[in-house]
Amino acid sequence: MSRLDKLLPCSVKLSQILGKAGHDVLCVIDRAVPPELADTFEEHRSYDKAFDSVVSCFKSPRLDLPVIYAPVAELTDYADVRCYQKAAAQSLERAIKSGFQSPLLVVPESKRFTQAELCTVLGALEGLYVPIQLREDVPEKKQRISSLSVMINSPNAEEIFKEALVLESGRRVARDIGVGDPERMAPPLVEKYIKPLFDNLKVTVIDDVNVINKEYPLFGAVNRAANSVQRHQGRIIYLEYQPPKPARKTLLLVGKGVTYDTGGADIKAGGVMAGMSRDKCGAAAVAGFMKVVSEQQPKDIHVIGALCLVRNSVGEECYVADEMITSRAGVRVRVGNTDAEGRMCMADVLCRMKELVIEGNLPNAHLFTIATLTGHAFISAGEGQSIIVDNSVAAKADHARKLQAAGQIYGEPFEVSVLRQCDFDFNAAKVIGEDVVQANNMPSVKTPRGHQVPAAFMITATGLDKHGLNSSKPIKYSHLDIAGSAGELPNFPTAAPIVALAKTHLTD
Numbered sequence: 042m043s044r045l046d047k048l049l050p051c052s053v054k055l056s057q058i059l060g061k062a063g064h065d066v067l068c069v070i071d072r073a074v075p076p077e078l079a080d081t082f083e084e085h086r087s088y089d090k091a092f093d094s095v096v097s098c099f100k101s102p103r104l105d106l107p108v109i110y111a112p113v114a115e116l117t118d119y120a121d122v123r124c125y126q127k128a129a130a131q132s133l134e135r136a137i138k139s140g141f142q143s144p145l146l147v148v149p150e151s152k153r154f155t156q157a158e159l160c161t162v163l164g165a166l167e168g169l170y171v172p173i174q175l176r177e178d179v180p181e182k183k184q185r186i187s188s189l190s191v192m193i194n195s196p197n198a199e200e201i202f203k204e205a206l207v208l209e210s211g212r213r214v215a216r217d218i219g220v221g222d223p224e225r226m227a228p229p230l231v232e233k234y235i236k237p238l239f240d241n242l243k244v245t246v247i248d249d250v251n252v253i254n255k256e257y258p259l260f261g262a263v264n265r266a267a268n269s270v271q272r273h274q275g276r277i278i279y280l281e282y283q284p285p286k287p288a289r290k291t292l293l294l295v296g297k298g299v300t301y302d303t304g305g306a307d308i309k310a311g312g313v314m315a316g317m318s319r320d321k322c323g324a325a326a327v328a329g330f331m332k333v334v335s336e337q338q339p340k341d342i343h344v345i346g347a348l349c350l351v352r353n354s355v356g357e358e359c360y361v362a363d364e365m366i367t368s369r370a371g372v373r374v375r376v377g378n379t380d381a382e383g384r385m386c387m388a389d390v391l392c393r394m395k396e397l398v399i400e401g402n403l404p405n406a407h408l409f410t411i412a413t414l415t416g417h418a419f420i421s422a423g424e425g426q427s428i429i430v431d432n433s434v435a436a437k438a439d440h441a442r443k444l445q446a447a448g449q450i451y452g453e454p455f456e457v458s459v460l461r462q463c464d465f466d467f468n469a470a471k472v473i474g475e476d477v478v479q480a481n482n483m484p485s486v487k488t489p490r491g492h493q494v495p496a497a498f499m500i501t502a503t504g505l506d507k508h509g510l511n512s513s514k515p516i517k518y519s520h521l522d523i524a525g526s527a528g529e530l531p532n533f534p535t536a537a538p539i540v541a542l543a544k545t546h547l548t549d
């Protein structure tokens with residue numbers, strides 16, 4: 042596990058001893074406590090009616106060790122496993138405030154939530170995250186604690202522990218990219234951050250503006266203003282994992298990496314621009330997913346990830362509404378709103394992924410776009426939930442429901458939306474000389490079906506509409522809008538939906 046050490050928040054180890062051996066505090070989150078603590082817990086319950094509903098700190102006389110109890114909230118019919126993750130993070134937060142440095146987290150079992158152990162460990166690790174700029178600028182604060190031990194009462198404890206560390210390594214990569222400010226994680230610096238992490242994958246960087254403008258013209262339009270500032274110049278980064286055995290399926294993921302979104306000429310006014318450095322969390326999720334792939338090394342799954350890294354700047358060179366731009370697929374696109382840059386920066390890369398599937402006759406291929414794309418997705422699904430939109434081919438395979446089921450089990454829930462003909466009609470050409478309209482000039486939150494329409498646009502602008510159910514080469518495509526789940530300031534990025542994707546597509 043030495044490759045993972047640098048991507049963990051501190052030294053993390055599996056423990057089988059409930060006591061002082063290397064620990065200075067016990068963190069307990071479940072009402073069913075170890076026998077050594079039962080008497081103490083019952084004593085507290087006898088005089089404290091709030092004991093099972095608030096975080097508390099006390100000493101166990103029997104173990105001669107401080108205990109922090111951060112109880113999982115009482116479960117309703119609608120609760121999900123995130124309540125275990127939240128409790129784990131709360132317990133460690135209390136330990137840190139109390140000055141402890143080496144907590145032992147007692148990981149509970151759950152009859153209701155089959156993956157509670159894994160999710161609890163992930164919640165604890167997430168709670169220990171320190172943002173990359175603080176780690177770099179103030180090295181003495183790079184860790185919140187010295188070490189974390191976890192005690193898992195399961196015959197599969199070692200397997201659960203190792204899987205948590207692998208998943209957290211990818212989540213850490215995603216958080217680092219997502220949390221970095223507009224300068225620290227400008228496109229060239231994302232490239233610099235990524236390259237050392239993927240020495241076992243093929244890394245291809247497209248940075249020549251002439252190549253970008255010729256081969257990725259929609260991306261090039263968004264990049265036009267930022268390209269005049271060297272440190273903001275766009276990058277398209279491909280990460281490819283080739284399995285040792287013949288592939289039985291192929292995953293091709295495209296992530297929106299808008300390192301800062303001013304809105305462009307259709308500028309974000311009225312104080313809504315703050316927080317737009319998080320508009321790169323789709324690309325961050327793709328990078329994190331590829332880190333998990335690079336560690337798990339599936340034997341027969343071919344995976345290609347692409348990060349579309351661009352700053353949507355405003356200035357004399359910025360693209361504007363009414364421009365007519367021909368996409369990589371030869372589709373004439375009329376720009377309707379420069380603040381709809383996410384679909385623009387991903388579409389040509391998605392088209393390239395489609396070409397790879399056709400040229401290489403890649404087996405059982407599934408294309409994805411992952412993006413903090415629309416405010417409409419946020420208000421539709423609410424904070425903490427992602428949205429899946431499948432094309433007809435992916436829908437026939439019941440993909441969205443499978444991903445939704447995994448997300449529910451592993452604490453990354455999804456809502457499922459359905460593409461309809463009206464979504465394509467919305468984007469249809471309005472005048473002679475255009476094939477598709479990129480967007481209307483209203484915010485997505487004021488646009489009916491404001492998160493489905495962009496998926497329809499990307500299908501049309503890339504030529505994926507020619508690869509539907511009745512075509513000679515049907516291709517599965519799913520759009521994941523993570524605007525609700527990615528994590529908004531002042532919270533840290535969540536790294537969703539890496540775990541759900543990994544458990545759906547990398548696990549037999």
